[in-house]
Amino acid sequence: MIKVGIIGVGTVGTSVVNILKDNQEIISARAGTKIEVKSGVVRDLSKKRDLDIILSDNADDVLNDPEIDVVVELMGGVEDAFEVVKRALKNGKAVVTANKALLAYHRYELQELAGDLAFEYEASVAGGIPIINALRDGLSANHIQSIMGIMNGTCNYMLTKMSAEGVSYTSILKEAQELGYAESDPTFDVGGFDAAHKLLILASIAYGIDAKPEEILIEGIQNITQDDISFAKEFGYRIKLLGIAKKIGNEVELRVHASLIDEDEMIAKIDGVMNGISVVGDKVGETLYYGAGAGGDATASAVIANIIDIARSGKSKPMLGFDKPLEGGLKLKAIEEIESKYYLRINVSDKAGVLSKITTIFANHNISIETILQRPSRDASANLLISTHTAIEKDIQNMILSIEELDFVNSKPVMIRIV
Numbered sequence: 010m011i012k013v014g015i016i017g018v019g020t021v022g023t024s025v026v027n028i029l030k031d032n033q034e035i036i037s038a039r040a041g042t043k044i045e046v047k048s049g050v051v052r053d054l055s056k057k058r059d060l061d062i063i064l065s066d067n068a069d070d071v072l073n074d075p076e077i078d079v080v081v082e083l084m085g086g087v088e089d090a091f092e093v094v095k096r097a098l099k100n101g102k103a104v105v106t107a108n109k110a111l112l113a114y115h116r117y118e119l120q121e122l123a124g125d126l127a128f129e130y131e132a133s134v135a136g137g138i139p140i141i142n143a144l145r146d147g148l149s150a151n152h153i154q155s156i157m158g159i160m161n162g163t164c165n166y167m168l169t170k171m172s173a174e175g176v177s178y179t180s181i182l183k184e185a186q187e188l189g190y191a192e193s194d195p196t197f198d199v200g201g202f203d204a205a206h207k208l209l210i211l212a213s214i215a216y217g218i219d220a221k222p223e224e225i226l227i228e229g230i231q232n233i234t235q236d237d238i239s240f241a242k243e244f245g246y247r248i249k250l251l252g253i254a255k256k257i258g259n260e261v262e263l264r265v266h267a268s269l270i271d272e273d274e275m276i277a278k279i280d281g282v283m284n285g286i287s288v289v290g291d292k293v294g295e296t297l298y299y300g301a302g303a304g305g306d307a308t309a310s311a312v313i314a315n316i317i318d319i320a321r322s323g324k325s326k327p328m329l330g331f332d333k334p335l336e337g338g339l340k341l342k343a344i345e346e347i348e349s350k351y352y353l354r355i356n357v358s359d360k361a362g363v364l365s366k367i368t369t370i371f372a373n374h375n376i377s378i379e380t381i382l383q384r385p386s387r388d389a390s391a392n393l394l395i396s397t398h399t400a401i402e403k404d405i406q407n408m409i410l411s412i413e414e415l416d417f418v419n420s421k422p423v424m425i426r427i428v
């Protein structure tokens with residue numbers, strides 16, 4: 010018998026308790042032993058919950074319980090969760106977590122602290138999709154050339170609905186929160202940080218690279234409007250929030266941002282809360298992983314897979330996939346050197362000479378325009394929708410600064426990278 014203590018019994022924790030009960034027979038058959046939740050910890054004991062496990066509001070009740078073999082951390086956050094899992098490991102317990110924010114900051118320290126104890130985190134990336142397993146075990150014979158995909162269910166759900174039904178950003182964010190997809194602070198979702206946390210975890214497994222969120226390019230979907238969505242449709246693109254890791258020579262490029270993708274690409278067709286991640290290995294070629302990226306049951310499915318794995322072997326794998334550091338190592342590519350094609354939306358006063366001044370600034374920054382569209386509006390302003398040939402990030406950023414200074418430019422230009 011394996012006894013589990015869950016710290017954080019909210020959306021995911023409740024699903025873990027329920028699935029362990031609903032699927033008890035098949036889970037025991039696969040694990041070779043019974044798995045039982047002994048107790049759980051929540052913040053507010055007065056909340057009404059439909060749960061038949063012992064609950065406490067003191068993490069020590071789980072961490073110091075000698076009968077508990079596996080501590081499942083589902084409380085979220087970074088530093089408090091770090092303290093909890095450190096104490097669990099110190100007390101000799103295996104740990105399972107779905108907490109990507111914790112791993113984005115502390116994964117290497119946790120690998121060190123775990124030593125021979127199992128520390129598993131399948132649910133931390135792409136909810137129910139077994140992407141950690143695939144990358145760490147299934148593709149371990151390969152040099153990973155790239156990882157690219159939709160890693161945040163909330164943003165994908167929002168962008169899909171905004172595009173298909175024209176609904177407003179605010180109402181659709183509320184819906185994603187009600188469905189249990191969003192983080193407790195949804196800025197993590199819409200600001201791109203949650204996808205970045207996941208990308209950093211995957212990059213460690215793929216490349217052995219220890220990068221922090223502050224070191225990589227992270228942008229969200231807060232500025233996307235129906236104008237951008239209709240430009241995308243007109244030019245055969247879909248807008249998706251993508252996480253991208255690419256090995257170029259001895260450098261790794263890591264970035265998260267809204268992207269225009271050709272509508273015929275498989276990733277462009279992944280809609281709703283679904284996530285989809287393409288991983289290219291030098292020997293296997295392209296592999297694609299698709300499934301529910303958020304939601305209680307899908308995420309709990311991955312959490313329980315980790316508990317079953319621990320019940321079967323009790324052993325630790327190299328947590329981040331490398332038994333020893335890669336010789337020579339790979340370096341993080343500087344953000345300003347990233348190359349891409351770009352789309353810009355510039356709101357201007359609609360008057361003579363505007364277009365020529367704008368195109369001159371593009372040329373002065375070595376940026377070549379591919380397409381240009383002018384959308385007039387009733388208030389004597391117009392949106393210029395411009396796409397570029399491949400350019401360098403620092404040139405684009407400098408060009409945007411120059412454009413912002415023009416007196417006929419009404420607001421900060423919106424930029425979306427074309428992938």
Ligand code: NAP
Binds near residue numbers: 016082083085136303
């Ligand atoms: P949630 O619904 O907000 O649940 C969090 C739970 O933790 C609640 O039970 C809360 O107690 C408890 N809690 C929070 N702070 C605590 C503290 N200091 N001490 C004790 N208990 C505390 O969150 P969730 O959606 O289940 O997410 C949990 C984790 O899974 C997060 O790391 C999240 O990023 C990750 N994750 C979530 C999803 C998803 O689709 N939801 C998918 C993948 C990964 P109260 O109930 O009393 O408030």
Ligand code: HSE
Binds near residue numbers: 133136162190192304
């Ligand atoms: N808030 C996250 C998302 C949960 O929407 O993808 C899954 O990690």
